[in-house]
Amino acid sequence: MILASLAMFGLYRLAHRYDQTVTREELLDPDARRSRTDLDGPLNFLLIGTDRWRSSSATADRRSDTILIVHVPAGGREAFLMSVPRDLRVIIPAAPGFGGGEDKINAAYQHGGGGESGTRLLSATLAQLTGIRFDGAAKVDFSGFRDVIDHLGGVRICVDTQFRSIHTDRVFTPGCQEMDGGTALDFARQRYDLPNGDYDRQTHQQQLLRAILQRTSETSIRTNPVRLDQVIRAVGNSLTVDTNGVPLADLVLTLRDLPADSLRGIRLPSYPLTVDEVSYVVLEEGGAGIFTAIQNQRVPQWARANPRWVTQL
Template identity: 45%
Template sequence: MASHRRAAPRWAVAALVTGLILVVAVTTTAVGGFLLLDRWQRAVPQEELLDPADQPPTPERPASPRRRPAPAPEGAGDPVTGPLNYLVVGTDQRPDNPGQAAFADAIVVVHIPAGLREAYLVSIPRDLRVDIPGHGTDKINAAYRVGGGGAEGVSLLADTLYDLTGVTFDGAAILDFAGFEAVVDALGGVEMCLTRSVRSIHTGHVFPTGCQRLRGAEALDLARQRYDLPAGDFDRGRHHQQLIQAMVAQARSEGLVTNPIQLDRTIRAIGSAVTIDTGGVALPELVYALRQLRPDRMTGITVPSYSQRIDGISYVLAEPAATTLYQALRDAQLHRWVEDHPEWHND
């Protein structure tokens, strides 16, 4: 039984979390600061992606037993506290085929502990064999598709994850390939420095050793490579982390915050990349609450699992350690779990 250590593609959650960080970076650095928050509020699509019954409680709507009660605000000016759990879905939807319900190409639970200074990115293997409520046993990435995609697909995926892990969510987000490329292009490209050359299995292009500036399509292509790399997905994970840091560095550059045309283009690009369900929290409040979250404070975790063929179909099955991971996630004790299970820490 071979251990399954392949991390789910992290470019999707990287771009989403980077999107929020970019909002903070640009907003808090630019002249006028929070005058930009209204533009972000209007630019980033917000939609109720989770079933209303699973949303955080309000005075008018008592807490659902499937929801972790929302923490009380600490006071005016700091209304968002942790721990927080967000479901991030990266889809394989393509602009040239918008009518087809997509599979979930990446499924990540973003856990932000109390203090909101760090994040744990728990990658759910796309081929994980699970029971999808009302649809029988299948790979977990099918939940988004059989749910119809969009809000309905996210809701069914959240239900599937709840049944599997007992974890509830404070919000959710969807990100697509085209949007990711648009953000990088709007930033004017990013600089990546590679310790070895990487050949694209998709285009044949060779990314040489050393530093180079990449446009959106090139950055996405590099982020998707894992074949021919010594450590496979783990090398790919390092490239993702580099890419996040490069995007944030570019967003914080003086050129962006002093160029109103490029700034507006970046705002609109991030809006095209991400659809967010903030769980009823105003986006400016969420952005401000996450202002101290940085890429070097993100810890990647893969659900302990292994590959196995069942009736001729390749699945991923959870190892016993997955149960302790789910418990640590529910109890907001992931820092201890990572210490005890370093082999599943993929950064």
Template identity: 55%
Template sequence: MIFAVVAGVGLRALTERYDRSVARQSLLDPAARRANGTASGPLNFLLVGSDQRPNASDSDARSDTIVIVHVPDGLRQAYLISVPRDLYVAIPPTATYPGGDDKINSAFEHGGGGQGGTRLLSATLSQLTGIRFDGAALIDFSGFEKVIDLVDGVRMCVDEPVRSIHTGTVFPVGCQQMDGARALDYARQRYGLPGGDFDRQRHQQQLLRAIMDRVAGADLLTSPLKFDRLIRAIGSAFTVDSNGAPIEDLVFGLRHLTAGSLVGVQLPSHAKDIDGISYVLLDPTADVLFRAVREAGMAHWVRDNPSWINRL
């Protein structure tokens, strides 16, 4: 989505720089992958951000962020469907994991993190939702920080005071400018918030919109050096699986996406303790949401379910 915003600056230069900087891996399980890679809609992408710490192995990481991005036919709208990390799901077996019921973010760990973890996570989601994916991206948070810093930070509006369990930073209520480290720290908090992880998901969706706002407003045309650094930072922040579709076609196809075209969706679900462990269980209307994604009915679903739409 960020690439779509800067595509107008120069598509050829964009794709050449991207091709040299981005890491490519097969991130989607065959069972979760749409048969033929395409750059025309509707499109479904899987975004995964891990909580891997510096110098830690892939197997020590869990998926801190899971977002299904649905782009309907016409490619002028994008629905961000955040998946709760504690969602109780059936995880398929692998060669090294027997399968079983667990939190969905454990699928990333059971798959070994990294490429294998994303593949198992995609298989778990596809089995749950019936959705096949047109691509996936594994997000490196340290690279994401650089992207935010290169556009001189983002403006985030804090609606509930929160203290970071990671850094001790206190985020007061009100709109404020945040650099990369501060913005990511804020967007990863869930403890102390009224909605817990659901509030964290909304903040992450708001951060994606804020980044797109800043990238669109960055003076890239008059600063080739800054443009080059931004493209390289974007490339280094993501490991990508485009499902065989040429990157140039995807960038060109998504060029009309803007920050205002993003719609934040909370997956219909609720928290519940099972044997002393906190899980999130799907509500019945979640199946209607999944069908809307599969059958190009998201506009109607959003209209009929305003309580599950996040204000971005």
């Protein structure tokens, strides 16, 4: 009990120490924010990955390359990563300089002006579509996560099908392999030359998050203070968060027992559709019940009943 208490105290102090390295913004729209004062019960988080690495221009941070809804059932022992297709056809609410209307969901970030305001409009769009309210949000600069992966010593990812990257001309061959930061991000960015296009890219992004969590949980990282310091600082430099008023240290403690093998990938029930020569992804009626399952705290049961939408990580 004494050792456990000391370990928990050390984790809390560590999280508190690096609290200042993370940028804080109001990423959630008021209509997308769940009002609560603690972390008891199920949790819903919005994770946005931006593509600032593509350019150094002032407008580079105007596209949300990755949109994930992370659902953690009560107890914090497993988590479901639900990827939202970038081309999902939605109704985007009005915002300053934008009158609202139908568009692809990744355009919500752009219509909102990118950054803090863009994320708020995106969160409002998702809340309107799904009925889900969020306990927090994070915006990730994936160019910075290249450094995180390199400080971790790389990550192990299993490639299921051969494809060539259009970004680097690198060929990914089937099999489990160690990847450095640049290779892993290239793997997660690719959507062309894949059997299922953007759906496969969503799975690869989920695999990358699992691989990062797996590597950070290894004893060699946790017991090496230099590498741990490098990793946490790199994460802090790449992350903008909205913890909904909850101290970051409390959030870290709540999720400390989440093992990498407890992550479950979910493909949002949807299908591709061309409308007026524009390619969209269209949501199945009611999202095939996934949004209701999140609201009613029955996602594990939904996943068992709908294996076709569960991806293997």
